[in-house]
Amino acid sequence: MITDTKKIFGLLLSVGFSSIGFIAAITVTVLAAREVSNNPLFLGFPNAVGVGGAFLGTQMFYKISKKYSRLAALSLTFFVGALGSVVLFYSLIIDSFILLMIGALILGFGQSATLQSCTSTRVWTICNTSI
Numbered sequence: 001m002i003t004d005t006k007k008i009f010g011l012l013l014s015v016g017f018s019s020i021g022f023i024a025a026i027t028v029t030v031l032a033a034r035e036v037s038n039n040p041l042f043l044g045f046p047n048a049v050g051v052g053g054a055f056l057g058t059q060m061f062y063k064i065s066k067k068y069s070r071l072a073a074l075s076l077t078f079f080v081g082a083l084g085s086v087v088l089f090y091s092l093i094i095d096s097f098i099l100l101m102i103g104a105l106i107l108g109f110g111q112s113a114t115l116q117s118c119t120s121t122r123v124w125t126i127c128n129t130s131i
Contacts, residue, residue, distance in 0.1 A: 030044075032046070045101060049108065085103070090103075
């Protein structure tokens, strides 16, 4: 029972922190796009690309979870999302809008991991409390 509680608590903490980080990253990408791009029409592009990255990340998550395990898929997609934040940071250093878009796409993979872990937490909690 205690190990189950630790698992749920750990999963909830990881979902909470990754959600906070992703919301902060989305906010910063809009501000970064304003600084990097000379055209104000491109401000919404990083968020749209991030949604596309979340879609692609969900597909990647599904294939990895079927081949290996759900834990491996969550770990890999969280790691890829963290790499996306590094790419975003580097794009600000070198002042590249294209690299900012690539980083937003990769960061979207991390959002898919957050969404999948939220779903697994809800399903796990509902399935185990209804017994």
